[in-house]
Amino acid sequence: MMAAIETKGLTKRYGRLVAVEDLDLVVERGEVFGILGPNGSGKTTTILMLLGLTEPSAGTVRVLGRDPVREPLKVKRRVGYLPDTVGFYDELSGRENLRYTAALNGMRGPAVEARIEELLGQMGLLDAADRPVRTYSRGMKQRLGLADVLLKEPELVILDEPTLGLDPQAAHEFLTLIRSLKERGLTVLLSSHLLHQVQAITDRVGLFRKGRMELVGSVPELAKRVLGGAYRIRVRAEGEGLEAALGAIPGVIRVRREPGGYLLETERDLRPDVARAVVREGGRLFALELEEPSLDEVYRAYFEEVKRDAA
């Protein structure tokens, strides 16, 4: 089967500025893919090209097997898009706004009303459903936006910073909801700055920098490439000469001192070997835990490295 999204050499230039450069992106069906990167790195521009909302300067795009510029309706019927700043008709109620979207999708009949009701319920908007959107808070509009995206029962949803302006609790709920879309078989592409949450819900991420997607893969894969070791073991222990002993264990890449202990980067899960080494050196072992590398660290380490290289 065709990938949900496939781009080849996708490029967007604004005069002399290259906003997106030579992008080869493949998002498989049923995957949750996160695009990350600093402000102005080309995330939104990429998304706009996927939807035919801006024309690529070069390269090809296939969304669900079709070209969004040549066959916009076929693509848009099956793709839901939440813009980074979502807006509604202020004087209409949330329900009326959804009705308009349904009508634009050619959806009619009593089943539509039921679907709107169901989505409003899912988003916790039933109480506000018949109030003008003018009276909605930022987060309520965002949730109405997700209802709007899901209304047409899309196969692919593209969300540009869906958690922008949400409080931590709401952002968490929102992302849990997005993750639940995967269970229903949807493909999700989202951009976000909330690394912790992105890590929790995505299968793979792509790191953008100055218009190029320089790293792509699952978080453990990226960690291996950026941080060196894929495994990190936190040791809380006291004793003489421990640092040297830990460093001598085969498979340990690096040992760093921390208050109360050490942080090891290793190639494998070496917890038994570490425990043995500490005991052999006569040290006192308090705790030993394997740490998942966090996207946060990968991100920070990567952009620091890039900055160092540039300097």
Added chain:
Amino acid sequence: MTRREGSAFSGLGVVFLKEFADQLSGTRMRLLEALIVLTAMATIYAAIQTIKNVVGEDVFLFLRLFTTAKEPLPSFVAFAGFLVPLLAIALGFDAVNGEFQRRTLGRVLSQPIYRDALLFGKYLAGLATLALVLLAVWLLVTGLGILFTGLAPSGEEVARSLLYLAATLAYGGVWLAVALFFSVVFKSPTTSALAAIGVWLFFTVFWGMIAGLLAPVISPVHYGFPEEVLRQAQTELALARIAPSTLYAEATLALLQPEVRALGPVLPAQLEGMVLGTPLPLSQSVLLVWPQFAGLIAASVLFFTLAYVVFQRMEIRA
């Protein structure tokens, strides 16, 4: 749930209905309606004062309601020629950039509709609104006329005044298309409103003067031959007709004043065999203004197409 297979105009009806409802329920509409109704009442009342004395002498008394002026008020026709473009601009100046500002455009255009369906739906909704207002004003004028003069309009008078209404709608359509065009080109509604009003002012106020200055340059009169003078007059008229306001004024004249037999310079030879002052039959008047009608529609199509071309390739970074 049923889904319609998409044609080029998939969603046009949906957009039209929403925009039409928006126009009719907006505050903007209330203000404009009030303005138009007030001017209609005032000018008609003034006209009635003037023509009361000639009841019985004039066969086209009802049409005189529209064209008679009484100091200090201009005639209804003059007022409409001034207000309708403003009304049309008011209905269209923020059609597209307003959606940008509300950040709804990206969301709407990610639904399965073509961009032209959105643009055309908005245009048609503006036109329908305009038609509705004009019809209401027409009914008001007719009603007041019957009430004050005690005479019912003849069939021909009704036909002529309705055709005048159609010409007015076509004229408003031009300014609606101009406003729509600027609402696509400029991101700020204030700028697009000013630009549209600027173009209107240019054509309505200055273009006649410019045509008068250009005609002697294009068709100079060297020796004072009548042909030369005529050619210059024709050049000036041709130039003046670039302005929609000229076309509209001519159409109005021929439709509401049946005794007008020709538009533009008339040669004595053309008048031979005619009894001056006899009114033209309706069909002849319609033939006379047909090119003017066509010109107004062509101008709307031109501006709509320009708006479409710009909009089609525009980046929607909502």
